[in-house]
Every structure is written in C-alpha cells, then in structure tokens.
Amino acid sequence: MRKPAKYPIIAMLAVPSLVLANTGQFNHQADLSYINNDNIDSYLSGSDLWQVNYRYYLDEVDVANGPYALNGFLAQSSQFGAFYTAQQDSLSGGAKADSDFYGVDATYVFDNGWFVGGRYQQSKPAQLNNAFSQDSDEYGLSLGYYLNDNASITVFYSNESQDDSRTLIDNQPSSEERSVDRFGVEYQHFFRFETTAGIDFNLVGEKQDIDHTILGHQQSGPTTTRYQADVYAVSASVDWYINTSWSLGASYMWLDRSYESSSDRNNGYYESGSNTIDQLSLNTAYWWQFSDHLAAQFHAEQFFGDRYDGTLEGFSAGASLIGRF
Template sequence: MKNVTALALLLGFVGLPAVAAQDAAFQHEAGLSYNANSEEFGDGIWNAKYRYYVSPVDQANGPYALNGFLAQKSNVGANYSIFDAADVDTLGFDGTYVFDSKWFVGGQFQRVEFGNNSGSVYKLDGGYFFNDSSKVAAFYIDGSDDFESQFGAEVRSFIDFETTTGIDLGASWTHTDADDLININADWYVTKAWSVGLGYADVGSDDAFMVKTAYWLRMSDAFSATFDLSKDLDSDADGYNVGVGVVGRF
C-alpha cells in the first residue's frame, strides 16, 4: 500500500500543469516528503514540515532550495516524521533569531518514540552571517537518558557563478566521546532548480562518499514538487536513495 501511495504522489506531480511563476515573496512554507531506498521503496520515511519567517522571503534570491538560508531572517518551524519499518515517530520544533548585526541564536527540540520507548534531543547553536550568503556557527547537542552530549562547529557559503547559478559549500565538525565526525558537502546549482553534488562523511571508524542530484519543479509561486536522488559509493548498500515531495509557499 505504501508503494502505491508514493507512486501515486509521484505520478500526480508529472500530471500537474505548470503555471507561470512570478517569484512572489513568501512567509509560510509547508511540505510533505517521502524518502526511501530504491531496493525497499515501501519501507521509507514520511516527513511533514512547516516554517514561518517573520518577514517575507525573496524567491528570486538564489536557488529555490536555498531561499530560506539566503534570506537570513528569524523563523520558527515544526516537523513530524513516521518510519514504520523501524517503528519510529519523531516530533520536532525549532527556531532561529537573527539580530540586526547578523549574529544569530537558535534552538531545536526533538521527541523520538521508538517502539515502547521514547527519548528527547535538543540542540543549541549560535553564529554569524559574515556576508549575504555565508554563515559560521557553533552548536551543542544533548538529550535524555543515555544520550552522550556533543558539540561542534559548521560553516556554509553559497558562491554565485556568472554562467550557472552557483555552488553551495558546507562543512561541519562534531565532537563525541567516541570520536570526531566530519561532514563536507558541495552542491553545484546548474540552474535555480537543478543541482548536482558530492558529499563526504568521516564517522571515525569508517568514511563514506556520496554523489547526488536534486530538482525543484515549480508549478506556481505557491506550489512546487521536489525530487532528489543519491548514491553511496564504496558501500555495501544496494540501490539509490530516492526522495520526492511537495512544497507550498504563501
């Protein structure tokens, strides 16, 4: 049944007529997505999310997927995900306040229900937007029960290109009791809607490389469909990671 539902959602996107978009500003963003491995597409994760920005966000500013990041505006959000295959439900809330000086502080709370057990995780972060498309931040993560606290830092920057839209670069370092974790990502936006990228993760005992691509299909200013595809290289896992979703902006 889950296979049929996800396939119907995907086919519904293809059949929708495109409407001329004017890149109107928005303050509300809501989305529904489904992510799974192509080998076990019926055992995926459903995720619903909502975000409110305190002032309008310009859709003409950079790639559509990065409008929120490039806006550098205070916002609050909520998300809920269901992973039936692992019997896991997650409910989360987060918010970021951006000062006029471009310093910012944020917080995130996640409540996870897994089987008959439950736990909570929270994250505090703060940083600085050092230009119109870049930030640097530090964060602290802790949780209930046996969760081991973590801390780290991250940097992210979008660089405009003359011939294509640009490249989104990001890196993070996380310290845990067991080891230090490194993540590096580079997404080249060929257009405002289409990107191709590479990812690298060093998780202490092992490392992983990923190739990926994503597309933001604009139906109108208020409605879009999103698609993403990735593949873990040098991994024992078969298949591709597939994501499909809908996004509403108003």
C-alpha cells in the same frame, strides 16, 4: 531536500483556501514528502518515510534570491519551524517496524548579523526486541554569525538522552540510560556564478560523547554493563546549481571512534578499541515551480559504502510537494 537525522526532513502541505502572498515573496513554507531508502544499512532491507514540515520566516523571503532550495538560508531571517516524520522499516524476514519523530526549532537573527537558535526533538523508534523503551529527547542550542550575504558560521551543542527502568519478576530493579553530547561547528557558503547559479558548500566538524549504561541483577547481586565512546566526525558537501532548479552534488563524511565496553555480568569482561570509517554519496535534485505558490521537488542519492561496517550503501529517492505563501 534534507535528511532525518540522522535523518531527512522535507515535506509539504497544499492550502489553496488561504490568501497567498504576492508572487515572488513568502513568509510561510509547508511541505509534504515521501522518501524511500533501498538497502541502506545492514539492519534494513528498506524504509519508507512520510515527512511534514512547516516553517515561518519573520521577514519576507525573496524567491529570486538564488536557487529555490536555498531561499530560506539566503534570506537570513528569524524563523520558527516544526516537523513530524513517520518511518516504516522493512526488516529481514519481512517484518515491519514503525518509528515516529517530531520536534520544533527557532532562530532569532540580530541586526548586526549574529543569530541564536534552539531546538527540541523527540524520537520514538520501534522497540523491536529491546526490553527497555528507546524513546529519547534531544535539546540543542546554536550561536552563529552571517559573514556576508551568502555565508554563515555556527557553533552548536546538543544532548540526546534516553532512560527507562522496570522491576523484574523477582522484584529487583533494572534500568537503562543512554546520553549523547554533541559539540561542533558548521560553515556554509553559497558561491554565486555568472554562467550557472552557483555552488553551495557545507562543512561540519563535531565531537560526540556517548555513554550507555544498563543496571541489572543476578543472583549474586546488582550488575552493571557500560559502553562509552568518543567520536570525531567531519562531513563536507558540495551542490552545484546548474540553474535555480537543478543541482548535482556530492558529500563525504569521515568518522573516527574509540570506545570502552565493560560488564560485571557472568564473571565480567572488558573490551576497548577504535575504528575509522568514511562515507561517500552522489545526489541530484530538481525543483519544479509549477505555479506561483506550489512546487514539487525530486531528489535521488546513491551511497557508496559498506553497510556491514557502519556506513550506508544503497539508493535513496524522494519527492516533495511544497506550498509557499
């Protein structure tokens, strides 16, 4: 089961009225998932997510090719996907906040093993007490190559942008703009074993450039508040598939951030600094293929961090119903 972005996305639909493909192969996958996060970060006492995901593979995907959860990756097929996520966060004091995320993505695989991809995501997070809209759009591009039947390497770029403006009571304009550029490389390799199904290894390194600017107004004139940060992050995950259904895994993330913050409001201020954090989690997942075309997947993950320093701490669990046809 994958996460939302920041996030998860695994989901499901059952459509028994459709004419299904022959047993063992599929072109369509539709999922519906529920995920519960308990005390994950400092802002939330918990959150609930419902996720719907659809994916179409141009080539037939063979379910006998490796673990069920990795069939799509190992197929190395051109594909198209779409998702929708509804998230409800439980805030301190019992208040609820609703957010929505949705998007599309596509990948085209050439005969020589190269592939290109693109994606779009729109986020509509809960407004809470912010005066400006926090809705954002994210566009991403990727270029990759399949090194062999079980491994790929990908370089990627994405831009997430958010902006809003309004006129204050005294007819003075005010606005907020935020932009995040990400550049990175990802390596994934499934190592097949004779005694167990194998190990899936994933390594990602990326750089983020963050720019956040608020333009306001005081009696003395226009004001500017700005935050800029450079973030370097490396994450690695290892999932050991004991058989084609059951996996045990661990993930680790290291992040280094340097920032500058300044404002000319109230006689102005300037601040700069840096910090480094790391994150560890352990997980397990089980895929139950209870019919030719329907399956259920269960996933649980324990995060070991400190939710007051920006890392995740707590427990996450979820279940998915998956249709393949």
